[in-house]
Amino acid sequence: MxxxxxxxxxxxxxxxxxxxxxxxxxxxxxxxxxxxxxGAAMLxxxxxxxxxxxxxxxxxxxxxxxxxxxxxxxxxxxxIAHVPSVHLPLGVLMxxxxxxxxxxx
Numbered sequence: 001m002x003x004x005x006x007x008x009x010x011x012x013x014x015x016x017x018x019x020x021x022x023x024x025x026x027x028x029x030x031x032x033x034x035x036x037x038x039g040a041a042m043l044x045x046x047x048x049x050x051x052x053x054x055x056x057x058x059x060x061x062x063x064x065x066x067x068x069x070x071x072x073x074x075x076x077x078x079x080i081a082h083v084p085s086v087h088l089p090l091g092v093l094m095x096x097x098x099x100x101x102x103x104x105x
Contacts, residue, residue, distance in 0.1 A: 011098075013037060013091060034076060041065070041072040064101065068094070 016033045019026035048061040071094050078087040 011095060014095060017088070017091070030079075034079060038072050038076060041069040045069050068097065071097075 013030065013033045016026060016030040020030045045062070045065040048065040051057045052059050052062055071090065075087065075090055075094065078090065
């Protein structure tokens with residue numbers, strides 16, 4: 001679970017967002033990073049379910065992982081629609097939530 005949390009940390013997305021504003025390859029890097037982060041969020045949900053059901057763990061990580069996947073879905077839609085006034089603050093929120101999850105694990 002810790003590895004999944006690490007991979008979905010949007011820190012690389014924050015770096016590529018800065019490059020998006022300053023470098024010609026920034027858009028490509030940010031787009032690839034978005035796909036990787038979204039895939040990692042899906043894997044995080046799967047890992048949470050597998051840790052809960054067969055392992056007898058708490059279902060709470062499933063809620064956290066599902067919530068993060070929902071936020072990532074909104075983030076993708078906002079990014080495609082070019083709505084930076086909501087896309088950027090939501091990215092900052094997701095970064096903060098990811099740090100909290102890492103600190104708690």
